[in-house]
Amino acid sequence: MPTAGGLSNSLTGGKEIGCTAVQLFTGSPRQWHHPPLDPEVAAKFRQTQAETGIAVAVAHDSYLINLAAPDPDILDRSRKAFRRELDRSEMLGLPWVVTHMGAHLDSGEEAGIALLIESTRAILEETEGMQVGIAMETTAGQGTGLGYRFEQIARVLEGAGAHPRLGVCLDTCHIFVAGYDIRDEESYQKTFAEFDRLIGLDRLKVIHANDAKKPLGSRVDRHEHLGEGEIGIETFRLLVTDPRLKNIPIIIETPDSETMHAVNLAKLKRLAAGGSLGMRVTVRFFGHYSDFSPDGMEVSVPGGATVASLSAILAEKDGRLAGIERHCRAAVNEEYVAPDAVLQEGDEVAFIPPMSGG
Amino acid sequence: MCRITQEPIDVRALEAKVAGASNGAVLTFVGQVRNHSRQREVAYLEYNAYIPMAEKQMRKIAAEAKARWGVDVAIEHRIGRIELQEASVVICVGSPHRAEAFEACRYCIDTLKETVPIWKKEVCPDGAFWIEGEDAIQAQP
Ligand SMILES: [Zn+2]
Numbered sequence: 001m002p003t004a005g006g007l008s009n010s011l012t013g014g015k016e017i018g019c020t021a022v023q024l025f026t027g028s029p030r031q032w033h034h035p036p037l038d039p040e041v042a043a044k045f046r047q048t049q050a051e052t053g054i055a056v057a058v059a060h061d062s063y064l065i066n067l068a069a070p071d072p073d074i075l076d077r078s079r080k081a082f083r084r085e086l087d088r089s090e091m092l093g094l095p096w097v098v099t100h101m102g103a104h105l106d107s108g109e110e111a112g113i114a115l116l117i118e119s120t121r122a123i124l125e126e127t128e129g130m131q132v133g134i135a136m137e138t139t140a141g142q143g144t145g146l147g148y149r150f151e152q153i154a155r156v157l158e159g160a161g162a163h164p165r166l167g168v169c170l171d172t173c174h175i176f177v178a179g180y181d182i183r184d185e186e187s188y189q190k191t192f193a194e195f196d197r198l199i200g201l202d203r204l205k206v207i208h209a210n211d212a213k214k215p216l217g218s219r220v221d222r223h224e225h226l227g228e229g230e231i232g233i234e235t236f237r238l239l240v241t242d243p244r245l246k247n248i249p250i251i252i253e254t255p256d257s258e259t260m261h262a263v264n265l266a267k268l269k270r271l272a273a274g275g276s277l278g279m280r281v282t283v284r285f286f287g288h289y290s291d292f293s294p295d296g297m298e299v300s301v302p303g304g305a306t307v308a309s310l311s312a313i314l315a316e317k318d319g320r321l322a323g324i325e326r327h328c329r330a331a332v333n334e335e336y337v338a339p340d341a342v343l344q345e346g347d348e349v350a351f352i353p354p355m356s357g358g
Numbered sequence: 359m360c361r362i363t364q365e366p367i368d369v370r371a372l373e374a375k376v377a378g379a380s381n382g383a384v385l386t387f388v389g390q391v392r393n394h395s396r397q398r399e400v401a402y403l404e405y406n407a408y409i410p411m412a413e414k415q416m417r418k419i420a421a422e423a424k425a426r427w428g429v430d431v432a433i434e435h436r437i438g439r440i441e442l443q444e445a446s447v448v449i450c451v452g453s454p455h456r457a458e459a460f461e462a463c464r465y466c467i468d469t470l471k472e473t474v475p476i477w478k479k480e481v482c483p484d485g486a487f488w489i490e491g492e493d494a495i496q497a498q499p
Contacts, residue, residue: 286408287477288488291498327490331475334411350408350475354491357407357435357476358389358447358467 068102101147117159167205376452
């Protein structure tokens, strides 16, 4: 959530749209240096968090930090900056600072991971006694970025002695474009089983719920609104109804935060409540089908549903409607359409049996 | 010029709509309810329509006829209960010349049967049947 006007505004802004968890930058993400956090600001933040009842607030580190940088100067700056990230978050009472795992910048993945382990160990040692932990985020694998395979994260975890202040943040968009399919129940379960085997679900501390603009394995990180990208809404239904993930904060990092965070959040809430999300369409029946449903019906269908998938939903509701798509032509908003026509919120779908006017 | 109506169709009034001064021919087709169908005696018919779409499709037919033959077309289809020998549909075509009027009129009634979402229920002494193309499906009482 945006922190413009003060760090506490991320909490009040989150509260306004109904968040129970928020993520914020505790300093400008594109700057190395920040004035030290004013204890009064920190106190106000803690007080606001108590008032708003936001259960979990987590930080995201600066984009400049690279804990695997081969250049010793940059590495040193990165470690110091990350240390200050932890200081600030500790003052604010945040349990986790989410960090991208850095980039090896052509020094090779082995060298990059070795540095990352060294950085992590050093920082954990320096900050011993603090509560705040480091949540390593799964990445998209753009360029020389590290952390796009669960194995890499597992190695850093292990290398840093499986420290209790180390956790993992799973970003659905990142793992998907990195090549982990999660689009249906089977692939979702397979990917989470692999995460559990290599990293351990007990290490999962934060989830970033984002759809992806780019396809599976593309390694291009472009976030999309939930259900509108390559991943699709089903994954998010699985996510928010997965009992293993019940107590893990879910953060949305989709575009147009000011207008769309509320929309994406509402989608997750409906999915979590067992709603079949989606769109309401009005369905009308004619000929002998009108005997079954003279006034038609309102049906909710998942985003991206087509006339054909609507027919399947209808057949489930009422067996007498099975096969309606073979017997009828379909019209959407009074125009004939093909069975693969994609439906929109509020559409009127009519099933037109062979006609007998004249 | 094109509409679905619950009332008996006024054929003369519909003809007047296409009888412009430049039209040398006014051709009227009347479809009426007959007393038998599929070897059954028919008591009366009940027509149903997806009204807004039906009217839209009828306007499309009239526009297409205008584009192809340069004719003026008015169509009315009645719905609800219609007794034997009453008109269910009336198509009026006004045209400068008769050949185009005949062709256009045939096009209009043939296309109407194909694309305008209207259905009839035949009410016979032994029950009622939805007519869906070639099929007659027993209606729920
Ligand atoms: Zn993320």
